[in-house]
Amino acid sequence: MEIIQRQKYILEQLSKNQNIRISDISDQLHISRETIRKDIYTLDNQGLVHAIRGGATLPESISETRYGKRQHEEVDEKKAIAQSALGLIHDGDSIFIDYGTTAFQIAEALKHSNLRNLTITTTSSFVVSALQFNKDIQMVVLGGSMRTSEGSLSGPITLANIHNIYADIGFFGCGGISLQAGITNHYVEEVEVSKKMMTHCRTTVVLADSTKFKKNAMYKTASISNVDVLITDSNIDKKIANQFRTESTSVIISH
Template sequence: MLPQERQKEILKLLQEYRSMKINELSKQLNVTRETIRKDLYEMEDKGLIKKVHGGAILNKANSETNYDHRKYTNYIEKKSIAKKAAELVEDGDTIYIDYGTTALLFAKELMSKSDLTVITNSLPIANELVNYTDFQVVVIGGTIRKNEKSLFGPVANLGMEHLYVDSGFFGMGAISSEAGYTNFHMGESEVSRRMIKHSNKTVVIADFSKFNTVAMNKVASVDDVDVLITDENTNQEALKELESIRTRIVVAEIVEDEKSVE
């Protein structure tokens, strides 16, 4: 097994058990303790895990929380980002909306638009838009991931093959200038990668908590994204680093009076 493959297996085990001892990983993967120790140091350098005495624990950035819980986390920031992102959509556009809680709030901000075609792999977003008769809503199909209520897999990949959009709007699990845009689930990340290639303009919508962290699956390089919309609580140094790689940064002013959760 190559080091990269072994480290993916280590990450999968940590996602399942939260923490693992070096001797447990050594037995599980049938390699020496020294090999595991070297893997853990490399993974810690990448920001994937945190090495502790005798083993490792999962980096917070790779511990995805429950979807329903995340809807209420950083709600004001996400709502402000969603409003700013909606300003980029024109009547008559064809757009893709990726899965995620910020993406769902963005979808809700589109109700003042007309004649939109919205493609999505998110069941919550499809359900939100289905009764809005002025929109044509296209769901790409695929296997349902219960935690996120999103669609992925071979059927989803086939459904995207001949679909192209004016703009694609993508949530993201983690962002850094070195690793780029990364996410937690392999299948969902593949859907995002494919639709980024099929978007004339790629827009990432992400709150301050996603920055300077790295998740397991690469979705896009920094220069693959045309516009990054975030909130005013985001680390300014992180934004300067991304902006230096020719990313257009839009900072949404936090709307303090919108404290209720819909």
């Protein structure tokens, strides 16, 4: 097994279990403990794991917390981001809303807006629940396999359904963001859906509260140059915001 495959396996096991033992991974992959130990140290140096004696844990700084817990983190910032996002939407628009707690706040904001005649495509069951009874919104659900903890849809069915779906504007969350790594997220299947849907949106908007600029997740969704608009909150370091503007990305700071 090649090093990239081993490291991917290590990160997948950490994502499921929050911690791993070198001996267990060694037995599962039939690879020496010393090789697994070196892989963990490499990932630790990249900031993707926290190496401990006999194994590793996933640092809180990059670990994906449970959806319910994340709903209570940076709430004011996410609501401010959602209000800024509403300013980019017009009556009659077709909109894509990705999964994630910040994207969900856009759905919540739309419920109380005066926007009319919207068509919303989504991969989030939480977005569907928030908007399903709104008479001014037509819902399109992409379908696919659901990760119930996130209420997100992904997989081959989802990708196939995107083929003939386009949107005026798409809103995408992220697990981490940096100039070097770009837009990153935690689950490869969902990243593939976001990647494809980004190419089907006339305008691509990434939603990232200021804490996301300190993190990198495992899988790259897009380069910063592929993002039209980045919306963040007022806690963002102004120097960082200006660095992103030099990449020809419009940066909106919500207050």
